[in-house]
Amino acid sequence: MIELTWDWAFVWQVLPMILSAAKVTLLATLLGSLLAVTVGLIFALLRRGPSKLIRIVVYWLMEFIRSTPLLIQIFFLYYVMPEFGISMSPLVTGVIALGVHYGAYLSEVFRSGIEGVDKGQWEASRALNLTTLDTYKDIILPQAIRPMIPATGNYIIAMFKETPQLSAITLLEMLQVAKIIGSENFRYLEPFTLVGVLYLCFSLLAAYSIHHIERRFPKEGFNLR
């Protein structure tokens, strides 16, 4: 057994490598959350759509995506899609997997946000002869967004914390870099602890800023344009 002490010199040596890998992690989270919001909104609107068949299909599709592991979905996209002639880089695969997985979660948030808007708003828009698209765009969504922010933010933080799984398809994000450093130097304590601390800092920072963003949003809604 090696005598284990915290080695600051080693920390300063590996910190730059881990920090540059943090850029990949943050990029995957950013692109993933943009995709997730889009997918979530589409799913939420489809589940409110006129066709009963589509509603049922979308419900079970979401249930399926939400109750199977992200890791398997990542493997599926990375190894099976090339059989259909679609080869994607690890980053693109990861962004799509994260986006679709969390899109399924977000659609529930969006649906309850949309249903939380007062029924009178729908009736008034109908009375004013607005189209369904205009009603969503100008009346419903602007009022629905503020109550959705906390839950959406929590899911985006959760997504951020799932990014290490992308190391399984060789994406060089923080944990993968830490693992490589660890196996080269046979010192796992500092790299893994650093990555853990960085994740903790980022998550706490993100939680704080979501709280801040929510307070900044006007309660009565706002113009989407």
Added chain:
Amino acid sequence: MELGEIVSVLLQGAVVTIQIVAMALPLAALMAFVFGLIRLYAPAPFKQLAIVYIEFFRGTSALIQLYWIYFVLPFFGVSIDALTAGVLALGLNIGAYGTEVVRGAIQAVPKGQYEASVALNFSASQRLVYIILPQALVNMIPPFGNLSIELVKATSLVSLITIADLTFKAKSLADMTLQVGEIFGVVLVLYFAIAQCLSLFFRYLEKRLSRGLGRGGVN
């Protein structure tokens, strides 16, 4: 390889996955209750300790915790095999989320129940055991059901520390036979089936526990 052979190999992995769930779930429940109650009722230093545990395990990702336990602890002289590391990491991780469920459910019990039990001269522990927990338990079931599904999904991570669970079997079978479509398709269906079974079980439990509490229609 025939589809039947693939399924039978994968089922062996599914058994390991279910075993891990069966070991990690009680650990998670224990952590959730212990630290949830400490968080609510214990005096200062213990409360802070609980907050540190909760924030640490909820603020970092499960895979990092798993790697930390598996790769770093042995250097401290704590030799730990992969299965124990997996169960420990998953149980502690899901348990940290569970503390908030326990706390929320206890706080959701109407205040009048506390006041009535104080008025009837119940001691603090009697109050908790006879009045608060039986009602809070029912509130906890649906979120615990969701967490148990999160746990099933998280077990796929233990494949990365070489435990031969469903994901591990699938990955090695896929590397060997290259029949990736069938293999990962079957795996997705198996995980979905496990999750649906758990979800049904928790719905049954909820119905069972809410008997006699005078809520939700027919008793």
